Amino acid sequence: MDDVSPAGRGRRTGAWCAAAVTALSCTVAAGAGTAAAGTAAAGTAITAAHRPPTWCKASGALRARAMPQKVRLSDCDLRGRVVRGENGLAATVPSDGTSVAAHSLRTDGASELRVEVDEAKGEITLTATGTRVPQGRPRAFRAPMDACKDGAYQQEPSKWPKGATIEWHYYPGTAGLPMSGVSTGITDMFDAKTDCTPSHAFAPLPDVSQKYAGQTATAPNVTADATCGEHDGTNVSGWQAMPGAEPDVLAATCTWFRGPTTIESDTALQTQGKKWWPGPQDGSSCPAGSYDVAAVTTHETGHMLGLGHVEGSQHSELTMAPTVAACDDDPATLGKGDYDGLIALYGARSSA
Ligand SMILES: [Zn+2]
Numbered sequence: 001m002d003d004v005s006p007a008g009r010g011r012r013t014g015a016w017c018a019a020a021v022t023a024l025s026c027t028v029a030a031g032a033g034t035a036a037a038g039t040a041a042a043g044t045a046i047t048a049a050h051r052p053p054t055w056c057k058a059s060g061a062l063r064a065r066a067m068p069q070k071v072r073l074s075d076c077d078l079r080g081r082v083v084r085g086e087n088g089l090a091a092t093v094p095s096d097g098t099s100v101a102a103h104s105l106r107t108d109g110a111s112e113l114r115v116e117v118d119e120a121k122g123e124i125t126l127t128a129t130g131t132r133v134p135q136g137r138p139r140a141f142r143a144p145m146d147a148c149k150d151g152a153y154q155q156e157p158s159k160w161p162k163g164a165t166i167e168w169h170y171y172p173g174t175a176g177l178p179m180s181g182v183s184t185g186i187t188d189m190f191d192a193k194t195d196c197t198p199s200h201a202f203a204p205l206p207d208v209s210q211k212y213a214g215q216t217a218t219a220p221n222v223t224a225d226a227t228c229g230e231h232d233g234t235n236v237s238g239w240q241a242m243p244g245a246e247p248d249v250l251a252a253t254c255t256w257f258r259g260p261t262t263i264e265s266d267t268a269l270q271t272q273g274k275k276w277w278p279g280p281q282d283g284s285s286c287p288a289g290s291y292d293v294a295a296v297t298t299h300e301t302g303h304m305l306g307l308g309h310v311e312g313s314q315h316s317e318l319t320m321a322p323t324v325a326a327c328d329d330d331p332a333t334l335g336k337g338d339y340d341g342l343i344a345l346y347g348a349r350s351s352a
Contacts, residue, residue: 085113086130110322147317148196153341154308158257171238185297220266228254286327
């Protein structure tokens, strides 16, 4: 089954349109009993005060849209529960006090779900956004800037320590797809590959490195329905069948962090119902409706390093724009904003 949407076809110039953005910012009042809790003098009153709010169902996934943006653990202990954001994107709230950011890249846009856990405050902050590419040219369309001049970037709430070497493993899955585009995409982001300079790389490089640590039989911690699962301390990128994911999902990246520091990131590329092109190195050209592995992986690696999406059609030439078209290999090379974002996060590596 091929679920490539018409909006996702063709080169970037024609197919990358302005994106409609919806952001969740709920201000639902906390459970009615909460205010009473502070004044409850007797232990007997606590039971009534801690009756969970109606959205805090005892089982199954909880919908971020139905929940307040800040959830007190005393009202609803989300740890270990699955929270569902926009466009079907979901994450398991870590049970060990870490936070998680989930990103999905779709043929028709992208989604992000952030679950920031602050155990000291006893509070979880939820942020869910979804971007869909409208059919045709939207009214707010602005011509894309030249990627070599467009300095726009967004930062996620966490990053790796400056100077870190991030070891990652490759998960081949069972679809028989090659590793080459995955490793190319990862190195393209770390090595700031670009078409903007004669040397085909920005300089100086950001002060963060990657090291391939071998193949693994353990899949990325992304479930069959593209939900971020529990993290296991190993960074894994690779091919995964996600039969329960929404049909437009191409890839999912889950990043776990403690305070402002990233501790793990996994990327799963969807093998079910999606066609992939490993790249031009074998002399082939991209079959219609296929997705460039290196381009998608470069974008996902940006999330791994702490870059968020740059919204708006004027930024559509950047790697961190929230859409990718079939056979589009442009995201495999960084624009100015993608590079500036890496430098803002990590500073410049000294050339010594
Ligand atoms: Zn993305």
